[in-house]
Amino acid sequence: MKGKPWLVLVLACTSVGLIVIAELAFQWDDWRVWRGAFPRAVDTGGLGLVRADVGGLGLHLARLLGQYLLGVLVLFAAPRPVRRMADLLESGGRQMLRYLAIGLLIAVLIAAVAVAAVLSMHTFPVPFLMVGVFFLIAIGGTVGLTYALGRAALRWGGVTDRTPLLSYALGALLLYALTQVPFLGPVVLLASWSIGVGVVIATRFGSGRPWTLAPLVEEGSA
Amino acid sequence: MKDWLDDLLSELPSEPVRPELQRSLERRLAAVRRAEVRRRRAWYGLRALAAAAGVWLLVPQLQPATRALPPLSYAGIGVWLRGLAASPPEAIAGTLRRTLDLESGIAGNLAPDVAVGLALLALPALSIVIGLLGGQTQREASAA
Numbered sequence: 471m472k473g474k475p476w477l478v479l480v481l482a483c484t485s486v487g488l489i490v491i492a493e494l495a496f497q498w499d500d501w502r503v504w505r506g507a508f509p510r511a512v513d514t515g516g517l518g519l520v521r522a523d524v525g526g527l528g529l530h531l532a533r534l535l536g537q538y539l540l541g542v543l544v545l546f547a548a549p550r551p552v553r554r555m556a557d558l559l560e561s562g563g564r565q566m567l568r569y570l571a572i573g574l575l576i577a578v579l580i581a582a583v584a585v586a587a588v589l590s591m592h593t594f595p596v597p598f599l600m601v602g603v604f605f606l607i608a609i610g611g612t613v614g615l616t617y618a619l620g621r622a623a624l625r626w627g628g629v630t631d632r633t634p635l636l637s638y639a640l641g642a643l644l645l646y647a648l649t650q651v652p653f654l655g656p657v658v659l660l661a662s663w664s665i666g667v668g669v670v671i672a673t674r675f676g677s678g679r680p681w682t683l684a685p686l687v688e689e690g691s692a
Numbered sequence: 693m694k695d696w697l698d699d700l701l702s703e704l705p706s707e708p709v710r711p712e713l714q715r716s717l718e719r720r721l722a723a724v725r726r727a728e729v730r731r732r733r734a735w736y737g738l739r740a741l742a743a744a745a746g747v748w749l750l751v752p753q754l755q756p757a758t759r760a761l762p763p764l765s766y767a768g769i770g771v772w773l774r775g776l777a778a779s780p781p782e783a784i785a786g787t788l789r790r791t792l793d794l795e796s797g798i799a800g801n802l803a804p805d806v807a808v809g810l811a812l813l814a815l816p817a818l819s820i821v822i823g824l825l826g827g828q829t830q831r832e833a834s835a836a
Contacts, residue, residue: 568824571820571824572821572824572825575817575820575821575824576821578813578814578817579814579817579818579821582810582811582813582814582817583814585806585810586807586810586814588795588798588799589798589799589807591792591795594791594795671821671825672824672825680825681822681825681826
């Protein structure tokens with residue numbers, strides 16, 4: 471099948487456009503239902519670019535770059551786990567829903583354990599530790615999701631001679647653009663974090679080994 | 693070489709299969725499956741009920757619990773870092789004292805409903821996660 475790299479270019483340009491529109495046309499601090507989805511665009515009569523907006527767009531660029539570099543560090547630190555997670559994430563929408571459910575339920579479990587741990591003096595630091603671990607898990611899983619997204623997009627465009635860094639860059643751009651869309655953005659962020667946590671837990675921190683108590687049973691019966 | 697017992701067995705009349713045996717087996721199997729489905733549905737219902745009860749117990753307690761937490765701000769962290777740089781032992785001792793106060797404050801403010809609500813919410817969540825992870829392991833094993 472002949473590749474269509476222009477599809478990937480269109481996707482990347484659409485993502486950049488989405489970020490620009492969200493920055494120039496929307497205003498979180500002065501949003502009202504009756505003024506529509508993009509109140510600032512209504513006020514200015516379009517996408518008026520003033521000096522302060524350049525700073526805002528620069529901030530988006532810096533955030534995107536920061537997320538990309540963090541992801542690159544994770545890719546180099548744990549390439550096999552990321553590959554394993556990405557392969558699983560690309561295996562279908564049902565699997566994605568499964569990971570979303572696992573991530574949300576793990577968050578509930580961690581919250582419950584954290585609150586219960588607060589009640590005892592000797593387990594009081596546990597919640598802080600758990601929040602840190604949960605955060606790291608979410609970062610690792612989101613990197614896997616971002617890489618899978620970019621790889622799938624490149625494959626869709628028929629770009630086969632891709633490097634993992636390009637796949638990750640495209641995925642980071644797509645995911646970042648989606649998280650900037652008003653109202654949809656927080657939902658996408660929550661979903662991507664939950665899916666990330668879910669896939670990390672399901673692959674047992676990317677190792678691919680199953681969660682089982684069999685070693686304990688064998689030890690007991692021996 | 694055939695044994696005399698084999699000859700004897702071959703000459704014995706075979707027991708006729710009852711004509712209704714297959715039908716009764718199918719009926720029994722269907723009953724077992726129906727019971728299994730009923731048991732699974734009851735378990736799902738119980739988990740949903742427990743989770744709903746947990747949420748119902750926890751939601752009214754969230755506001756008092758969050759009131760006990762100190763407000764987090766960059767300015768507050770900056771003040772703490774400056775204190776840490778100026779006098780590390782004093783800053784660490786102060787943080788420990790505040791942490792212990794916070795712990796006793798939260799533990800004192802939390803009602804018993806919270807513990808029950810947490811258990812009711814956490815146990816179904818754990819059960820579902822184990823089910824989801826176990827299902828995945830089985831699928832991966834069958835795929836391999």
